[in-house]
Amino acid sequence: MARKLLIQNDQVPGINTLEVYRAQGGYRSVEKALKTMVPDQVTEEVKKSGLRGRGGAGFPTGMKWSFLAKPEGVPRYLVCNADESEPGTFKDRYLMEKIPHALIEGMITASYALGARTSYIYIRGEYFYVARILENAIKEAYEAGWLGRNILGTDFSHDCYVQVGAGAYICGEETALLESLEGKRGNPRIKPPFPAVAGLWGCPTVVNNVETIAAVCPIVNMGGDEYAKIGVGKSTGTKLISASGHINKPGVYEIELGLPVEEFIYSDAYCGGIRNGKSLKAVVAGGSSVPILPAHLILKTAAGEPRLMSYESLSDGGFQTGTMLGSGGFIVMDEDTSIVKNLFTFTRFYHHESCGQCSPCREGTGWMEKVLKKFLNGTAQESDVDLLWDIQRKIEGKTICPLGEAAAWPVAAAIRHFKEEFLEVARSKKFVDISHYERLNKQYAS
Amino acid sequence: MKVTIDGKEIDVPKGTTILQAARMIGAEVAPPAMCYYSKLKSSGGYCRTCIVKVTKGSTANPTPMPKPVASCRTEVMDGMVVENFTSPEIVEARKGIVEFLLINHPLDCPVCDQAGECKLQDLGYEHGLAESRYEFERREFDMIDIGDKVKLHMNRCILCYRCVKVADQLTDGRVHGVINRGDASEISTYIEQVIDNEFSGNVIDVCPVGALTDKTFRFKQRVWFTKPVDAHRNCPTCSGKVRLWIKGEDVLRVTARKDQWDEVEEFICNACRYDHKKKSDWEIEGPSPVNRHSVISQNQYAHLNQQKLEQLKHQSALGFMKIDKKP
Structure with a gap:
């Protein structure tokens, strides 16, 4: 059985309470860090562990922490990005819902390393009930003295707050998140300056994903070197994967990075194979914005090597034949899936979530949705495939924040690998029922 | 700091942006800008028409930047090499941006008051494609009044945020902002509140398109x-330095003076703009x-154009050159 570091106790009854969590060995990392280590030592351990950001970009966390500016007399902040909105991703919700104290513990330890007196958990509006769970956990932590003044009798004091957003995908982008946290319209800022220099209220800020912060606890407990032994190459440690789609056992799985994709899909310990005995058509490996891959490329790389669940292996071959680990939203599609309809769903989402600040994304996402709709209502021409390709190409890399890329990549990949299917739909002039989308659109509008 | 833009080198002080450096060199290398406004803090970065390619980051770190950057918000580094019009990739990308800006624009220039001094017309003419590939309905909004002197025609808006910055930085108490998101975003005064203060009229001057127009001038000429x-004139509130738009003896419109880059030199007050429409003022x-x-x-120098056309005809007849260019 593979090693679990984050959700090994998720089935223990009452694990959401401080008492049970503590009995299972919780808050050890806070004790160890505050009593036996100086802040820089904690950062050093995280660096040694090779932990990479679990939100999607995969930037080394230790390096991000060491970029934090530390001017005298200016407060520093740690912000936890719990605005998990990437379609197909639900790992953070699972973690916070089941073991809220794992996040609180990580927040305290990480804040100690960064020298942050105050930290915030920015959680998306749709997770209001999770916010309540977190608030209860924070209350418990205050009562037990894990938060507040002079934690464990040391000089370190810390306050942690939960802030609920209004439910916008764009607020998962770190600078938009900060704007929203400050009470403004959630528009991404233009970088530089980066949050490490001028973030929340102009002060140096580190923004980390829920899973990243939770992973700090096992790293401090076991030591960075020990943590780095798990996984493969530069992809160290464990990762939560949200498996969904046409599989027998959808859910959140903690895997050691480096697990073969084939094993993940077909093993009974994980997804348990394709539903109803169908065959695999395609996989979106890391949340809706990463390129989709057809079955033959997700199981084996273009060079014929088995594809592993790791940052490097999944991106092997670039975007021509590879994809990304992203946030770990693993969406499996069987042979009956229409890639065109699926792409319409994704594109509709990005159109709805574009903040409207910069022109390529504001106008381009809506245009792509309209063109894709033509495929579904049977009025598309074959030339519309080229048009779609051209629109996505003109969005990618021209926008302020990565939402432009997130909207362009799925379109590019779907056309790259499934062009024939698009052409066939265009030729057949068949009408696909999308009335349920229309109903949804009306709901959004009201 | 030395920076090379389209092969032309210039020495600029630290903190200069690529766009400012390019403007110092001259119009031939300056990228077009729809949202950047040097007089407004934190403007720019939204429209993406000024994107350029940085082929060499700096002398210290010569790696090129991976993506095109917004030249209005990127500061130059010593030894930076920038490609603007010389990069086919950028010219192509800019065509895309112009197309994006135009797909939801009504193209009602024949009835638009901004026609003739519209930055979007210039942009489309200089950097755009001949025709649009967009075949769907354009977004539509109702026209609203912002105060009693300004008309907001949201259909024409390209969301450059300049007016928002004016409301933020020139006037007290922010009542002007953006509501909704994505392509449904619209400029709005918060819950139908009017902008009521002495400098509110400047939103008309900074608007690059016909979204904000002067109601005292609409459809006049x-x-x-x-x-x-x-x-x-001697104005107690502002500098009083303005531009009058005259026909015959009538002052039809008063605006602020604009410089070479179509930016207001000095913001003017509403009293100068709306209340002094006599030559004797x-x-x-x-x-x-x-x-x-x-x-x-064109209209001011019509007689010169006529002369030049005659001259060209003459030359053409002598076999010098063809008349296929505008005089």
Whole structure:
């Protein structure tokens, strides 16, 4: 059985309470860090562990922490990005819902390393009930003295707050998140300056994903070197994967990075194979914005090597034949899936979530949705495939924040690998029922 | 700091952006800018028309930047090499941006008051494609009044945020902002509140398109039939330095003076803009400089154009050159 570091106790009854969590060995990392280590030592351990950001970009966390500016007399902040909105991703919700104290513990330890007196958990509006769970956990932590003044009798004091957003995908982008946290319209800022220099209220800020912060606890407990032994190459440690789609056992799985994709899909310990005995058509490996891959490329790389669940292996071959680990939203599609309809769903989402600040994304996402709709209502021409390709190409890399890329990549990949299917739909002039989308659109509008 | 833009080198102080450096070199390398406004803090970065390619980051770190950058918000580094019009990739990308800006624009230039001094017309003419590939319905909004003197025609808006910055930085108490998101975003005064203060009229001058227009001038005259002159008066609130748009003896419109880049030189107050529409209110300094390529100049120098056309015809007849270019 593979090693679990984050959700090994998720089935223990009452694990959401401080008492049970503590009995299972919780808050050890806070004790160890505050009593036996100086802040820089904690950062050093995280660096040694090779932990990479679990939100999607995969930037080394230790390096991000060491970029934090530390001017005298200016407060520093740690912000936890719990605005998990990437379609197909639900790992953070699972973690916070089941073991809220794992996040609180990580927040305290990480804040100690960064020298942050105050930290915030920015959680998306749709997770209001999770916010309540977190608030209860924070209350418990205050009562037990894990938060507040002079934690464990040391000089370190810390306050942690939960802030609920209004439910916008764009607020998962770190600078938009900060704007929203400050009470403004959630528009991404233009970088530089980066949050490490001028973030929340102009002060140096580190923004980390829920899973990243939770992973700090096992790293401090076991030591960075020990943590780095798990996984493969530069992809160290464990990762939560949200498996969904046409599989027998959808859910959140903690895997050691480096697990073969084939094993993940077909093993009974994980997804348990394709539903109803169908065959695999395609996989979106890391949340809706990463390129989709057809079955033959997700199981084996273009060079014929088995594809592993790791940052490097999944991106092997670039975007021509590879994809990304992203946030770990693993969406499996069987042979009956229409890639065109699926792409319409994704594109509709990005159109709805574009903040409207910069022109390529504001106008381009809506245009792509309209063109894709033509495929579904049977009025598309074959030339519309080229048009779609051209629109996505003109969005990618021209926008302020990565939402432009997130909207362009799925379109590019779907056309790259499934062009024939698009052409066939265009030729057949068949009408696909999308009335349920229309109903949804009306709901959004009201 | 030395920076090379399209092969032309210039020395600029630290903190200069690529766009400013390019403007120092001259119009031939300056990227077009729809949202950047040097007089407004934190403007720019939204429209993406000014994107350029940085092929060498700096002398210290020569790696090229992976993506095109917004030149209005990127500061130069010593030894930076930038490609603007010389990069086919950028020219192509800019065509895409112009197309994006135009897909939801109504293209109602024949009835738009901004026609003739519209930055989007210039942009489309200089950097755009001949025709649009967009075949769907354009987004539509109702026209609303912002105060009693300004009309907001949201259909034409390209969301450059300049007016939002004016409301933020020039006037007290922010009542002007953006509501909704994505392509449904719209400029709005918060819950139908009007902008009520002495400098509110400047939102008209900073608007690059016909989204914000002067209600005291709407449908009175096409701009190229009026003649711009610079004038001033003793104004207790602002500098009083303005541009009058005159036809015959009538002052049809008063605006702030604009520089070479179509940016306001000094913001003017509402009293100057709306309440002094007689020639006798002003001390007239003389004709305003008008760019030779602007349509506004066409009418002013009609006789010169005629002369030039005659001359060209003459030369053409002698076999010098063909008349396929505009005089």
